[in-house]
Amino acid sequence: MAFNDLLRQLGGIGRFQKAQVTLIILPMLLMASHNTLQNFTAAVPPHHCRPPASANLSRDGELEAWLPRDGQGRPESCLRFTSPQRGLPFPNGTEANGTEATEPCTNGWIYDNSTFPSTIVTEWDLVCSHRALRQLAQSLYMVGVLLGAIVFGHLADRLGRRKVLILSHLQMAASGTCTAFAPSFPVYCAFRLLSDMEWMPIHTRAYVSTLAGYVFSLGQFILAGAAYAVPHWRYLQLLVSVPFFVSFVYSWFFIESARWYASSGRLDLTLKALQRVAQINRKREEGAKLNMEGLRSSLQKELTMGPGSASALELLRHPALRRLFLCLSVLWFATSFAYYGLVMDLQGFGVSIYLIQVIFGAVDLPAKFVGFVAINHLGRRPAQIAALLLAGICILANGVIPQDQSTVRTSLAVLGKGCLAASFSCIFLYTGELYPTMIRQTGLGMGSTMARVGSIASPLVSMTAELFPSMPLFIYGTVPVVASTVAALLPETLGHPLPDTVQDLEDRRRGKPQRQQQEQQKQMVPLQASAQEKNGL
Numbered sequence: 001m002a003f004n005d006l007l008r009q010l011g012g013i014g015r016f017q018k019a020q021v022t023l024i025i026l027p028m029l030l031m032a033s034h035n036t037l038q039n040f041t042a043a044v045p046p047h048h049c050r051p052p053a054s055a056n057l058s059r060d061g062e063l064e065a066w067l068p069r070d071g072q073g074r075p076e077s078c079l080r081f082t083s084p085q086r087g088l089p090f091p092n093g094t095e096a097n098g099t100e101a102t103e104p105c106t107n108g109w110i111y112d113n114s115t116f117p118s119t120i121v122t123e124w125d126l127v128c129s130h131r132a133l134r135q136l137a138q139s140l141y142m143v144g145v146l147l148g149a150i151v152f153g154h155l156a157d158r159l160g161r162r163k164v165l166i167l168s169h170l171q172m173a174a175s176g177t178c179t180a181f182a183p184s185f186p187v188y189c190a191f192r193l194l195s196d197m198e199w200m201p202i203h204t205r206a207y208v209s210t211l212a213g214y215v216f217s218l219g220q221f222i223l224a225g226a227a228y229a230v231p232h233w234r235y236l237q238l239l240v241s242v243p244f245f246v247s248f249v250y251s252w253f254f255i256e257s258a259r260w261y262a263s264s265g266r267l268d269l270t271l272k273a274l275q276r277v278a279q280i281n282r283k284r285e286e287g288a289k290l291n292m293e294g295l296r297s298s299l300q301k302e303l304t305m306g307p308g309s310a311s312a313l314e315l316l317r318h319p320a321l322r323r324l325f326l327c328l329s330v331l332w333f334a335t336s337f338a339y340y341g342l343v344m345d346l347q348g349f350g351v352s353i354y355l356i357q358v359i360f361g362a363v364d365l366p367a368k369f370v371g372f373v374a375i376n377h378l379g380r381r382p383a384q385i386a387a388l389l390l391a392g393i394c395i396l397a398n399g400v401i402p403q404d405q406s407t408v409r410t411s412l413a414v415l416g417k418g419c420l421a422a423s424f425s426c427i428f429l430y431t432g433e434l435y436p437t438m439i440r441q442t443g444l445g446m447g448s449t450m451a452r453v454g455s456i457a458s459p460l461v462s463m464t465a466e467l468f469p470s471m472p473l474f475i476y477g478t479v480p481v482v483a484s485t486v487a488a489l490l491p492e493t494l495g496h497p498l499p500d501t502v503q504d505l506e507d508r509r510r511g512k513p514q515r516q517q518q519e520q521q522k523q524m525v526p527l528q529a530s531a532q533e534k535n536g537l
Contacts, residue, residue, distance in 0.1 A: 016280040020254060025215050027169065027247045032219025033226065033240040034176070034195065038141070039346045039353065040223070041233035042134050043119050046112040047127060049080035049105035068102055078128035080105060104128070118232045124185045132466075135459040137189050138344060142459070144193035146452040153445070160264075162256040169248035171195075176241025180234045195241075214368075220361030228354045267292055312446055314439055320505040324434055325446065327486050331384065331427050332447040334483030336454035337461075338391060339420040341476035342413055344459060349413055350406030359410075363418040371422030379494040380430045381487060387426060388484035391419035395477030399470040420480070433493035437500045 051066040065084035067075040079102040111122045121127060126134045148168070156164040175195040182188035223240070230236045255277065261270040274290055315325040343360060346353045374383035394416030398409050427447070435443035464471040491508060499505050 015282070016255075016277050019280075023247070023250060023254075024165070027172075027244060028215045029219040029222055030240045030243055031172075032216045033223040034141075034172075035145075036220070036223065036343055036357075037237070037240060038120075038134075038138050039344060039357065040116075040227035040231075041119055041236055042121055042126070042137065043116045043347060043353065044121050044127065044131075044134070045114075045116045045119070047077055047109045047122075048075040049078070050107040050110050051080065051084075052107055055084070076102075077109075078105060079103065116231055116233075118234070120185065120188060120233055123233075124188075126185070132463050133185065135462050137185075137192060138459040139456050140189050141192045141195065142340075142452060142456040144195060146449065146456065147193075149448065149452065156260075160256050160260055162251070162254050165254065166248060166251045169244050169251050173241060173244030173248055176244065177238060180237035180241065214365075217361055217364040220364075221358060224354050224357035224361070227357070267296060312442055315443065315446060318502050320502055321435075321439065324490070324505075325443070327490055328427070328431055328434065328443070328447055329450040330483050330486045331388070331423075332431075332450040333454040334388060334480045335420055335423045335427060336451035337458050338395060338454075338476045338480045339417070339424070340455045340458040341461065341472065342395065342417050342420070345462065345472075349410045350403065351410050356410065356413075359414055360417050363414050364421045367418030367421040368425050370418075371425045374422070375426055375429065376494070379492050380426060380433065381490055381492045384423065384426045384430055384487045384490075385484045387419045387423035388480040388487060391416045391423065392477045392479070392481035392484065394419065395473055396481070397477075399473035399477060423480075430490075430493065433496075433498060434490065435499075436502055436504055437498065438502075 048067055051063060055066060056062055062084065064075075066080050068079055068081060070076055082101045082103050105128065109125060109127060113122070116122070120137070121134060124130075148171075152164050152168055155167075172195060175191045179188060179191040179195060182191055226239055227236055230239055255273055256269070258270050258273040258277070261267075261273060271290055271292060278284060278290075315321050346356045346360075349356055371383060371387065374386065378386075394412045398412050398416075401409050401412070403409075428444075431444055431447050432440055458476075461475050462472045464475065496508065499508060
């Protein structure tokens with residue numbers, strides 16, 4: 001009897017599994033908010049230079065006399081006249097800007113606080129020559145996500161899942177709360193940088209992953225409503241951070257993973273954990289039948305394998321694995337890179353930032369359904385190619401459409417974001433089917449790491465708008481288009497048994513029948529939601 005059979009015997013998806021999974025998934029509602037929180041806490045309101053302290057603003061037209069105009073007749077954001085220019089007819093500003101001397105905003109800026117009463121941009125003047133710091137803050141947050149995944153992943157193997165989950169909830173609550181009280185931008189960045197249990201039977205884990213993914217999408221709706229109701233950035237930061245103290249408290253009542261106990265060789269604790277689960281699931285008799293001897297024979301595989309997994313270096317040593325690793329790394333990176341390029345530029349579409357946040361969350365639902373149909377009927381490779389290619393085309397098209405065509409640009413962005421959501425779902429499944437069993441979890445972990453690298457690079461690329469306004473969109477669109485050609489180099493996995501060894505990979509590449517015989521004539525998979533979205537994504 002394997003571990004999965006033991007869980008079925010003790011109630012399968014019983015009261016314990018339902019309660020624990022619900023309590024673990026609930027914080028994901030706010031994790032989604034943290035990933036894209038800077039769309040609101042770092043929003044850039046309209047602004048212009050503050051006149052010199054000696055200016056008499058009580059006189060009619062005094063403020064306008066200090067402000068040159070851009071090509072659309074709006075006040076320049078980063079320049080002012082060196083002396084007031086009264087009575088000059090410059091509806092579009094070209095005449096005045098070309099003849100009168102201007103200077104940077106040496107006395108600071110005046111912000112339009114009608115939509116955003118307070119953001120980190122208005123508090124620390126992250127505009128004009130300091131505007132790149134806003135993107136740097138988002139990149140540093142994603143660096144923290146990557147470092148946290150590496151550190152907590154290692155600790156989870158050494159200390160157990162429960163202890164690390166408790167620690168991560170405390171860290172999220174404490175660092176998020178401290179961020180809300182940050183007295184300066186460097187301190188804010190520092191706290192932003194600092195800011196699954198295995199109790200489900202195998203046949204249900206995909207559905208749990210699906211549920212978690214949709215909870216993550218629901219979190220995007222919650223962020224839009226929370227940001228609209230609480231527009232002050234410090235209060236909003238508190239609103240999405242303090243609830244983690246609640247999850248920190250109740251996570252103390254979780255039961256440690258019995259599989260982790262078993263892989264660590266601690267059969268006495270494994271037995272106690274399983275019996276407690278049986279009690280909660282009202283399967284006392286089945287729990288009472290468990291004993292050390294039967295448990296040892298049932299969990300022989302876990303005891304043999306130990307707590308560790310195959311080294312990431314194995315992905316580079318063998319040519320077949322190396323080819324898979326390099327191709328899949330490109331797909332993971334491109335999907336996350338383009339995804340965050342879209343979702344972190346909500347102000348660039350010319351519509352309500354709250355509305356576009358809701359639309360971006362809503363598009364995930366039909367996108368994942370269409371991806372599900374394509375994955376199961378067209379195949380993994382065609383679905384992956386189509387999702388990346390269409391996303392890239394939508395983003396590239398946005399780069400050439402005029403800024404005043406906000407409806408068209410928003411529609412293309414929503415379609416592109418939906419394609420990237422479908423790409424996440426596909427690549428999560430595709431990666432698991434391509435790697436052999438011996439290194440599958442390591443391969444998925446490395447793919448997730450490359451996705452986080454993409455989310456780190458994405459905000460930095462937006463700084464190229466200083467060179468040419470549409471440059472970031474051209475870069476965000478080109479990367480997934482190139483990645484779609486890389487996806488064409490991968491083999492199809494629909495209808496093929498999962499490989500167990502590297503030799504199975506070689507046999508599949510050469511067209512030989514795989515030794516492993518399974519009944520996968522046509523694999524139908526549940527709607528998969530990417531774990532990478534849950535991580536930032």
